[in-house]
Amino acid sequence: MYSFDFKKRVRYAETDQMGYLYYGNYATYYEIGRVELIRSIGLSYKQMEEEWKVMMPVASMEVKYLRPIYYDEEITIRTTIKELPEKFVNFHCELINEAGKLVNVAKVRLCFVDMNTMKTCPLAPAPLIQKLQEIFEQ
Amino acid sequence: MYSFDFKKRVRYAETDQMGYLYYGNYATYYEIGRVELIRSIGLSYKQMEEEWKVMMPVASMEVKYLRPIYYDEEITIRTTIKELPEKFVNFHCELINEAGKLVNVAKVRLCFVDMNTMKTCPLAPAPLIQKLQEIFEQ
Amino acid sequence: MYSFDFKKRVRYAETDQMGYLYYGNYATYYEIGRVELIRSIGLSYKQMEEEWKVMMPVASMEVKYLRPIYYDEEITIRTTIKELPEKFVNFHCELINEAGKLVNVAKVRLCFVDMNTMKTCPLAPAPLIQKLQEIFEQ
Amino acid sequence: MYSFDFKKRVRYAETDQMGYLYYGNYATYYEIGRVELIRSIGLSYKQMEEEWKVMMPVASMEVKYLRPIYYDEEITIRTTIKELPEKFVNFHCELINEAGKLVNVAKVRLCFVDMNTMKTCPLAPAPLIQKLQEIFEQ
Numbered sequence: 001m002y003s004f005d006f007k008k009r010v011r012y013a014e015t016d017q018m019g020y021l022y023y024g025n026y027a028t029y030y031e032i033g034r035v036e037l038i039r040s041i042g043l044s045y046k047q048m049e050e051e052w053k054v055m056m057p058v059a060s061m062e063v064k065y066l067r068p069i070y071y072d073e074e075i076t077i078r079t080t081i082k083e084l085p086e087k088f089v090n091f092h093c094e095l096i097n098e099a100g101k102l103v104n105v106a107k108v109r110l111c112f113v114d115m116n117t118m119k120t121c122p123l124a125p126a127p128l129i130q131k132l133q134e135i136f137e138q
Numbered sequence: 139m140y141s142f143d144f145k146k147r148v149r150y151a152e153t154d155q156m157g158y159l160y161y162g163n164y165a166t167y168y169e170i171g172r173v174e175l176i177r178s179i180g181l182s183y184k185q186m187e188e189e190w191k192v193m194m195p196v197a198s199m200e201v202k203y204l205r206p207i208y209y210d211e212e213i214t215i216r217t218t219i220k221e222l223p224e225k226f227v228n229f230h231c232e233l234i235n236e237a238g239k240l241v242n243v244a245k246v247r248l249c250f251v252d253m254n255t256m257k258t259c260p261l262a263p264a265p266l267i268q269k270l271q272e273i274f275e276q
Numbered sequence: 277m278y279s280f281d282f283k284k285r286v287r288y289a290e291t292d293q294m295g296y297l298y299y300g301n302y303a304t305y306y307e308i309g310r311v312e313l314i315r316s317i318g319l320s321y322k323q324m325e326e327e328w329k330v331m332m333p334v335a336s337m338e339v340k341y342l343r344p345i346y347y348d349e350e351i352t353i354r355t356t357i358k359e360l361p362e363k364f365v366n367f368h369c370e371l372i373n374e375a376g377k378l379v380n381v382a383k384v385r386l387c388f389v390d391m392n393t394m395k396t397c398p399l400a401p402a403p404l405i406q407k408l409q410e411i412f413e414q
Numbered sequence: 415m416y417s418f419d420f421k422k423r424v425r426y427a428e429t430d431q432m433g434y435l436y437y438g439n440y441a442t443y444y445e446i447g448r449v450e451l452i453r454s455i456g457l458s459y460k461q462m463e464e465e466w467k468v469m470m471p472v473a474s475m476e477v478k479y480l481r482p483i484y485y486d487e488e489i490t491i492r493t494t495i496k497e498l499p500e501k502f503v504n505f506h507c508e509l510i511n512e513a514g515k516l517v518n519v520a521k522v523r524l525c526f527v528d529m530n531t532m533k534t535c536p537l538a539p540a541p542l543i544q545k546l547q548e549i550f551e552q
Contacts (some may be wrong), residue, residue, distance in 0.1 A: 005163055011442060011445060011446060011449075012292050012293065012298065012445055012449075013292065013298055013300055013442040013445055015292050016289065016291050016292065016293070017288065017291040017293065017294075017295040017347055018195065018293075019293040020191055020195065022165075022288065022289055023195070023196040024162055024163065024164075024165025024289055025162065025165050026162075027161055027162025027165070027427070028162055028242055028425060028427040030163070031425060031426055031427060032425060035425075035426075044486070045486070046485060046486040048523075050194050050368040055156055055160065057156065057203065057206065058161040058199075059163070059202075060201060060202045060203060060205050061161070061198045061199070061200070061201045062198075062199070062201075063196055063198060063200075064197075064198045065195065065196050065198060065199075067150070068195065071293055071457070071460060072449075072458070072460040093374070107286050107472070122212070125188075125194075149304060149307060149308060149311075149361055150307055150311075150430050150431065151303070151304040151307055151430065151436055153428050153430050153431040154427065154429050154431070155426065155429040155430070155431065155432075155433040155485055156431075157431040158427065158431075160427055164426055165289070166287060166289040169287060169288055170287060173287075173288075173348075176533055182348070183348070184347060184348040193536065205551065209322060209431055210321070210322040211321070254331075293468055296471065298441075299441055299471070299472040299475070300438055300439065300440075300441025300442055300445070301438065301440075303436075303437055304438050305442070307438070331432055331481065333434065333437070333482065334437040334479050335478075335479055336476075336478045336479060337437070337475070337476070337477045337479075338474075338475070338476050338477075338479060339422025339473045339474060339475045339476075340473075341472050341474060341475075343470065343474055344471065399443065411448065
């Protein structure tokens with residue numbers, strides 16, 4: 001298991017007329033969480049696309065909106081990988097507000113697509129698996 | 139059970155550099171689907187907020203991304219209510235592309251909040267339940 | 277001169293906590309306006325990218341926000357081309373609300389980029405100029 | 415004159431299928447720039463709305479897109495106030511990429527609206543003018 005925290009402030013652009021973070025904009029928080037988790041282990045999603053020619057479209061997502069998130073709050077995005085990726089990788093995401101309350105939980109499942117063939121890869125890229133394995137064993 | 143279809147074209151703003159509809163932008167399609175379903179039965183979400191002082195934040199969402207959605211496709215948003223709303227209302231959403239393929243399914247669960255007290259309502263607004271009951275009985 | 281009207285309803289996703297259409301979301305209205313203008317003359321922006329291998333990034337934009345735009349309003353996007361495109365094409369955009377009031381004006385200037393070389397084209401694609409010339413002469 | 419730099423990374427959500435930052439998403443960068451400038455002088459936009467009951471809608475915007483901005487780049491948002499706000503406040507915004515190149519310039523003009531009367535204020539809030547005056551005189 002590996003967990004990484006990253007902070008992001010809620011912008012006006014992301015609020016709606018309820019005065020809340022719009023429910024569709026949470027997906028960007030999950031994206032930021034997983035991209036920064038990948039960066040934190042010494043890899044990069046950009047590199048994955050540009051060098052390994054692999055992209056990661058989302059296959060499914062489950063979200064529970066527990067409490068509203070408000071304008072200008074600094075939200076902690078806690079992203080966790082619990083199992084080594086195989087055909088899919090699951091990112092578990094928790095959003096925590098400035099008061100330390102858990103406000104949102106999500107599970108986002110992504111697959112790997114070979115950008116040359118545009119077919120789903122049978123397995124996650126080897127360097128990603130390897131890196132995570134090292135971290136899991138620590 | 140009541141179902142309503144509404145069409146929306148994919149805009150450049152909504153695509154990402156994969157060339158797909160960005161996974162976070164699907165939520166807007168579901169929003170459009172449920173708002174237009176409500177309009178189709180002679181009510182309006184705007185009226186719900188302005189006259190009844192009730193708003194409908196999203197409580198949870200489950201999404202399955204089956205196939206990519208591309209720029210400029212005209213997507214059919216098929217929204218279905220299967221049961222009468224009680225404390226929650228569930229909207230089932232299917233997105234169908236121009237070729238007639240089902241590309242995405244989602245279930246979005248919303249609650250009702252009294253805008254005066256900002257507390258969750260124990261039940262959906264009576265006119266909404268009544269209207270849906272009439273339609274269900276037809 | 278050629279003008280085309282297209283309607284779009286304001287969605288919750290596009291509002292902000294002021295209860296207005298967020299100022300950054302107007303750009304999508306201009307995009308819709310110009311894409312539908314192009315479709316109205318029998319061409320398509322998608323085709324431009326896929327067949328002609330030309331894309332149209334925005335070079336500059338000037339916007340005047342005259343009155344707020346509110347949730348659920350059906351906005352008329354009036355897009356006008358006044359001169360034949362050369363190296364640049366200028367789209368003039370007027371947004372008109374349901375009460376018939378002019379609420380926003382913008383001028384968006386785009387150039388043409390050859391997707392093979394990724395260099396700016398010295399001139400707009402010939403079929404676009406030709407089509408507009410025919411319409412201007414009517 | 416007062417200038418403030420703030421960094422923001424380009425997210426997948428913000429790109430389009432050209433592989434660029436979508437032209438409509440720059441507005442969020444300008445918003446972040448001015449909000450963080452205000453925070454840097456010891457005030458806050460949130461406080462302005464909540465305590466002073468003043469909000470700042472955008473009156474006009476001029477943007478020059480000089481070079482594309484790409485996914486995952488860390489962009490420096492340089493925001494400058496050149497004159498003391500009166501009825502309007504002008505924020506000058508420069509976006510600089512990781513290579514140090516100026517990629518975008520914008521001028522965003524905002525007014526002040528009294529949230530009780532929903533009328534335009536004849537003058538910027540006194541604490542804002544005062545604070546800027548102090549800084550300008552240093």
